Amino acid sequence: GQNIDQPTEMTATEGAIVQINCTYQTSGFNGLFWYQQHAGEAPTFLSYNVLDGLEEKGRFSSFLSRSKGYSYLLLKELQMKDSASYLCAVENGGSQGNLIFGKGTKLSVKP
Amino acid sequence: DTAVSQTPKYLVTQMGNDKSIKCEQNLGHDTMYWYKQDSKKFLKIMFSYNNKELIINETVPNRFSPKSPDKAHLNLHINSLELGDSAVYFCASSRGTMSADTQYFGPGTRLTVL
Numbered sequence: 001g002q003n004i005d006q007p008t009e010m011t012a013t014e015g016a017i018v019q020i021n022c023t024y025q026t027s028g029f030n031g032l033f034w035y036q037q038h039a040g041e042a043p044t045f046l047s048y049n050v051l052d053g054l055e056e057k058g059r060f061s062s063f064l065s066r067s068k069g070y071s072y073l074l075l076k077e078l079q080m081k082d083s084a085s086y087l088c089a090v091e092n093g094g095s096q097g098n099l100i101f102g103k104g105t106k107l108s109v110k111p
Numbered sequence: 112d113t114a115v116s117q118t119p120k121y122l123v124t125q126m127g128n129d130k131s132i133k134c135e136q137n138l139g140h141d142t143m144y145w146y147k148q149d150s151k152k153f154l155k156i157m158f159s160y161n162n163k164e165l166i167i168n169e170t171v172p173n174r175f176s177p178k179s180p181d182k183a184h185l186n187l188h189i190n191s192l193e194l195g196d197s198a199v200y201f202c203a204s205s206r207g208t209m210s211a212d213t214q215y216f217g218p219g220t221r222l223t224v225l
Contacts, residue, residue: 042216
């Protein structure tokens with residue numbers, strides 16, 4: 001079966017660092033995506049990992065360990081506008097382009 | 112210019128009706144998708160087309176029929192609407208189906224079936 005787990009909700013303080021974890025068990029693996037979705041809006045692309053290690057992009061970094069079926073999204077210097085849902089998605093090896101999404105982590109950033 | 116656009120943004124209709132949602136992308140992408148996001152915000156792929164050919168068809172009732180007149184458009188027609196069809200439907204597109212081809216999402220269509 002296909003399973004992607006993320007915490008449902010997280011709260012953090014403006015200026016702090018937060019780590020959102022994602023674990024997955026899928027029949028195949030062609031890479032892992034992180035998307036950001038503000039309430040009432042479309043998901044927007046944040047990062048892609050296919051090799052083990054850390055990918056850094058400004059205030060956001062994403063880490064992948066394929067052997068552990070684990071990824072995390074790290075957000076630094078949190079801003080109020082970072083309040084959103086963060087979706088972890090695995091590209092299933094069977095069908096390229098077939099993204100399997102987790103249920104998302106709703107992050108609330110407080111002053 | 113909007114990269115991926117959908118119409119309508121909101122759709123309220125009665126059970127049993129037939130409705131369509133239109134999607135267009137001006138990114139020159141070859142692949143387009145339809146996703147359903149339910150009330151619990153769970154985003155799930157329904158269909159994928161590459162150059163007007165169906166490549167992904169998840170377990171979706173036959174009442175849902177995608178149509179791709181050209182590679183810039185992927186419309187979704189739904190027959191005999193049911194209460195459980197109420198959700199937000201997102202169209203997306205990507206350059207191709209290679210790994211790491213980022214999918215770009217449209218603004219969504221909120222469908223409410225009464």
